[in-house]
Amino acid sequence: MAKSDSFFIRKTVNIDNTNAFFQSAIDCGAYVDALGKSVLRIRNLSVQYGDPTDTIVIPDGQHRAGFQVTTQSQGSMVAATDKSLISSGSLFYTTSVANGNPFISEALDIAPQHWTNGYLVGVEQIYLGVDASEASSGGMTAVNIVMECTVETLSSSAAMALALSQQ
Numbered sequence: 001m002a003k004s005d006s007f008f009i010r011k012t013v014n015i016d017n018t019n020a021f022f023q024s025a026i027d028c029g030a031y032v033d034a035l036g037k038s039v040l041r042i043r044n045l046s047v048q049y050g051d052p053t054d055t056i057v058i059p060d061g062q063h064r065a066g067f068q069v070t071t072q073s074q075g076s077m078v079a080a081t082d083k084s085l086i087s088s089g090s091l092f093y094t095t096s097v098a099n100g101n102p103f104i105s106e107a108l109d110i111a112p113q114h115w116t117n118g119y120l121v122g123v124e125q126i127y128l129g130v131d132a133s134e135a136s137s138g139g140m141t142a143v144n145i146v147m148e149c150t151v152e153t154l155s156s157s158a159a160m161a162l163a164l165s166q167q
Contacts, residue, residue, distance in 0.1 A: 006043065009147045013067075015132035015140065021076050022130045026069075029124040031151045034163035042086065043118040044148040045069065045111050049091045050140040066090040066131040067143050071123050071166035077131045080110055084166065086119050086126065087111045112147075120152075122162035 013024045031040045049065055066077055072084035080088070089108040112119040130143045154162065 006148050006150055009149055010145070011128045012142050012144045013128050013130045014142045015130055018132075020132060021074075022132055023074065023127050025073075025125045025127055027124070028121060028126055031149070032122060032124050032163075034122050034159045035156070037153050037156055037159045039152055039154055039159055039162060040121040041118045041150045041152050042112040042121060042147050043150060044113045045087050045108075046146045047089055047106075047108070048144040048146075049106070051142050051144075063094065064090055064092050064131070065140060065143065067145070068129045069145065069147075070127050070129065071121065073127050074129050077129065085110065086121070090131075120154075120162055121166065122159060122164075123166045 009026060009028075011024060011026050013022050015022050028040050032038060047067060066088065067090070068074070068077055068088040069086040070078065070082070070084040071086060074084070077088070078085055087108075088110050089106070091104065091106050093102060093104045108114075128143075128145055132140075
């Protein structure tokens, strides 16, 4: 299987205070061609919650911001059992009622680096979705990802089977 050098794909989803699910497509057509036997391997994925220039205020109570990367367009967050899910995670933050001190926890539920050989993608578009139902009330305006990828060659039948399984 031929491999390329690693390169990076970056994507941002901007969110606002509308308590909604936001999604943006990531074009992989330059790297994926199932008929031409070319597929994308995502080897690593990193997440940045918010813009580094944002002032995030942790409001009273408990709040969560979630993200997902999928091979199919979604209207809301999906579970790990959904065949289209590539990666997901969340940021949980709360202000303790007892002492007012904030607590922040980040979890990467599923990521390509959790698998032995990353995650193969055979479709021309993948999607970054963000559940902003509570994030933007604290001043968070975006979720950003950086994926480390390579392009690889599969047999025609294997590339086509992968592409069909992810649609």
